[in-house]
Structure formats: C-alpha cells, structure tokens
Amino acid sequence: MTWIKPSFMWMMYRSGWGTKEGQETVLAVEITRDGFDWALRHACLSSYVRGLHPDRGTWQRDLKRAPARVQWDPERDLHLRPLPYRSLQLGLSGEASSRFADEWIVSISDVTPLAHEIHGLVRDGELDSVTGLLPQEQGYPAGEEPPAHLRP
Numbered sequence: 001m002t003w004i005k006p007s008f009m010w011m012m013y014r015s016g017w018g019t020k021e022g023q024e025t026v027l028a029v030e031i032t033r034d035g036f037d038w039a040l041r042h043a044c045l046s047s048y049v050r051g052l053h054p055d056r057g058t059w060q061r062d063l064k065r066a067p068a069r070v071q072w073d074p075e076r077d078l079h080l081r082p083l084p085y086r087s088l089q090l091g092l093s094g095e096a097s098s099r100f101a102d103e104w105i106v107s108i109s110d111v112t113p114l115a116h117e118i119h120g121l122v123r124d125g126e127l128d129s130v131t132g133l134l135p136q137e138q139g140y141p142a143g144e145e146p147p148a149h150l151r152p
Contacts, residue, residue, distance in 0.1 A: 001069075002097050004031070004039075007087040008135045013076040017119035018112045028109045028135070035104030039096050043068035043150060046091065067096035070150045078122050078130060088140075111135075 074082035
C-alpha cells in the first residue's frame with residue numbers, strides 16, 4: 001500500500017524529520033485534483049465506526065474491496081506534539097495505486113533538505129524563522145465536513 005500524507009508536519013512526525021531508518025528521503029509528490037477526488041470517492045475508512053457502518057462485517061468487506069482507505073491521525077505542531085484536530089492519510093492499493101503511479105503524479109520534489117533545515121531551526125528554538133519555510137497548505141475544499149463515508 002502507498003500512503004499519501006497531505007500534511008507536511010504529520011510527515012515530519014512520521015519520518016522523524018527525515019532521520020528514521022528507511023525514511024531518510026522525504027518527497028513531496030504533487031498529484032492531480034481529479035486523482036485525489038477519485039481516491040476519496042472510492043475509499044473506505046481504515047477502522048470501523050459504529051453508526052457509520054451497518055456492522056463490522058460490512059465494513060470489513062468494504063475495506064477489503066476498496067482501492068483506497070482513509071485514516072485520520074492527529075495533526076502535529078513544530079515539536080511534533082499532537083494537535084486537537086486530525087489530518088487525513090490516504091492509503092492506495094490495487095487500481096488506486098496503479099492510477100497514482102501512471103496518471104495522477106504531476107511532479108516529485110525532494111524536500112529532505114527543507115525538512116532538515118526546519119528541524120534544525122526548531123531544535124535551536126528559532127521558531128519565528130520556520131514560518132516562511134513551511135510549505136503552504138490549504139484546507140481541502142470539499143465542503144465543511146468530509147464525505148459521510150469518510151468521517152472519523
């Protein structure tokens with residue numbers, strides 16, 4: 001499974017600022033909006049939610065068939081501490097993974113040096129210097145809430 005993590009800070013948490021073994025390179029992958037929307041339309045939540053899914057068995061069948069899955073994880077601050085709101089993580093497999101690799105990718109950039117620079121500034125307590133370096137992230141314009149089948 002390939003995971004898309006749209007949050008820079010969550011990726012820094014996951015990769016330890018690009019220092020964890022096997023995660024020393026941090027890539028920013030730009031994909032098409034159509035591709036991202038397709039994945040969301042065909043996604044299933046990665047965990048069972050009572051009241052959202054008819055029952056655990058139905059959710060398990062849906063998850064097994066879905067080419068994408070959504071997981072909601074706490075967003076992170078500059079010290080990688082959890083914030084009181086969540087960021088979407090989008091897992092791709094099967095058809096979604098193929099579409100991602102063959103159709104959706106617009107560009108790939110190595111942001112490892114940026115991750116290391118920001119980490120150094122945070123480590124040195126120069127938080128004011130970090131603000132202008134962080135990638136510009138915007139809320140996903142899908143309405144006020146995620147689609148009903150993807151709400152945490």
